[in-house]
Amino acid sequence: MAEKNNNALEKIVSLCKRRGFVFPSSEIYGGFAAVYDFGPYGVELENAVKREWWRNMVQLRENVVGLDSAIFMSPKIWEASGHVAGFSDPLIECRKCHARLRADHLLEDIDIAADEKMSEEKINTLLEENKDKIECSKCGAKDFTKAKKFNLLVKSNLGNFTQDWSKDPVYLRGETCQGIYVNYKNVLDSMRVQIPFGIAQIGKAFRNEITARQFIFRTREFEQMEMQYFTRPEKEMEEYEKLREYRWSFYKSLGIREENLRWHKHENLVFYAKEAYDIEYNFPFGWKELEGIHARGNYDLGQHSKYSGKDLSYVDPKTQEKYIPHIIESSVGVGRIVLMLLAEAYTEEEVGGETRTVLKFDKRLAPIKAAIFPLLRNKPELVKKAKEIYDVLKYKYMCEFDDNGNIGKRYRRQDEIGTPYCITVDFDSLEDGTVTVRDRDTMQQERIKIEKLEEYLTKNLNA
Ligand code: GAP
Numbered sequence: 001m002a003e004k005n006n007n008a009l010e011k012i013v014s015l016c017k018r019r020g021f022v023f024p025s026s027e028i029y030g031g032f033a034a035v036y037d038f039g040p041y042g043v044e045l046e047n048a049v050k051r052e053w054w055r056n057m058v059q060l061r062e063n064v065v066g067l068d069s070a071i072f073m074s075p076k077i078w079e080a081s082g083h084v085a086g087f088s089d090p091l092i093e094c095r096k097c098h099a100r101l102r103a104d105h106l107l108e109d110i111d112i113a114a115d116e117k118m119s120e121e122k123i124n125t126l127l128e129e130n131k132d133k134i135e136c137s138k139c140g141a142k143d144f145t146k147a148k149k150f151n152l153l154v155k156s157n158l159g160n161f162t163q164d165w166s167k168d169p170v171y172l173r174g175e176t177c178q179g180i181y182v183n184y185k186n187v188l189d190s191m192r193v194q195i196p197f198g199i200a201q202i203g204k205a206f207r208n209e210i211t212a213r214q215f216i217f218r219t220r221e222f223e224q225m226e227m228q229y230f231t232r233p234e235k236e237m238e239e240y241e242k243l244r245e246y247r248w249s250f251y252k253s254l255g256i257r258e259e260n261l262r263w264h265k266h267e268n269l270v271f272y273a274k275e276a277y278d279i280e281y282n283f284p285f286g287w288k289e290l291e292g293i294h295a296r297g298n299y300d301l302g303q304h305s306k307y308s309g310k311d312l313s314y315v316d317p318k319t320q321e322k323y324i325p326h327i328i329e330s331s332v333g334v335g336r337i338v339l340m341l342l343a344e345a346y347t348e349e350e351v352g353g354e355t356r357t358v359l360k361f362d363k364r365l366a367p368i369k370a371a372i373f374p375l376l377r378n379k380p381e382l383v384k385k386a387k388e389i390y391d392v393l394k395y396k397y398m399c400e401f402d403d404n405g406n407i408g409k410r411y412r413r414q415d416e417i418g419t420p421y422c423i424t425v426d427f428d429s430l431e432d433g434t435v436t437v438r439d440r441d442t443m444q445q446e447r448i449k450i451e452k453l454e455e456y457l458t459k460n461l462n463a
Helices: 006-018 040-059 075-080 103-109 120-129 177-181 184-190 233-253 299-308 334-345 380-393 407-417 427-432 450-461
Strands: 022-024 036-038 064-067 088-093 100-102 148-151 154-156 170-172 197-206 221-231 261-265 275-283 286-295 326-333 346-351 354-359 370-374 399-401 421-425 434-439 445-449
Touching (some): 006 022, 040 197, 040 221, 040 233, 075 170, 075 299, 088 103, 088 120, 221 233, 233 286, 334 346, 370 380, 370 407, 380 427, 421 450, 427 434
Parallel strands (some): 370 399
Antiparallel strands (some): 088 100, 197 221, 275 286, 421 434
């Protein structure tokens, strides 16, 4: 992507709205902060991301199985995991405009390494030491309240109507992996898995994020893709290194340029973690976390054993050795990958004195794989032939039929949504059974026999 600034993000946000990828939530009611809806092309892109992730994480790995656990769970799970007591971000308020902001982000903005895991005391010391430099990102004032930890769990009132919700809330899950930990034993007992093995899950998670910025990068409702891998204690770090490599190669396989990816090692580790790295992407607003890959020791199953009173240790079938498995985790948000793909694919080119906007997605990920056009909409014989082609290809690929506007306009629309191939039926098609196939990236056109179209797409879409 040529531009790396807010202008680049604005262009992506605008294209997403204009072309049906992402809409602000509840727009006709004035919007709803930090929540977004995925439109017709957005949902196709999300589905493609989830399909590729599942293929990479579950289908291609003989010792990883899938799961779909419920969003609602026993509130005790969130006590055991530490979320009720400690799942919080440092909140600060601007005394002038009353904007509520993340104190760690304000420090990062002036290049002071800080994160949400820092103690309240440490954050407040850093804020005090740098008070002349820190400005409110909304109004520019330099007058703030003290930073306070703000819990991110979203409360709900599901279930028992006699319950006092202020005392005993139920939570919308803050991460999907807790559903994996509490089903570890069910999976072990019902499947033929042995350590090492993994459980993968894709699903919604909810967080009362303090700040709503950077489009779909940080939202209050989002989808996570997480894989938890259960290992012998002494194998944890070896498996961790393998997982890190595997995840890096996944992003390469999606066509992400390596110069836009980098590793970030966590310096402030939570007490139980062995090691933690993020894969960062060079988003239009700078380098930010894309995915977390963490070596978590035996904390998770240990905590759930303690709080549930159920023994979650593993007995090695060969040696009868008993231990609590250690866990390595890969965790990423679907929306973050979608935003990365949009940023990576967004291209503006000069063609014939005009700017062509094109999303150069990896062809497997494109929301629409082929668009089929009759050259002219008022020629029934062309429309009929184009519809016939569409009716065949749609069984294999997401296709679109379009007879609206001149061909140039139709190409431009398909370029903007990243469609790899446009197929045009013209008068020659009726004579010789061939059509024009135009390539999104090169704009080259070639004549292909209609009966060879499916083969052509299969070969070139790498699908
Ligand atoms: N189970 C570990 C966990 O949830 P995390 O670092 O809080 O760790 C993991 O989140 C990943 O989930 C992040 O790297 C990011 O891709 C995604 N994510 C987290 N919070 C998000 C939010 N508010 N909006 C979108 N994606 C988010």
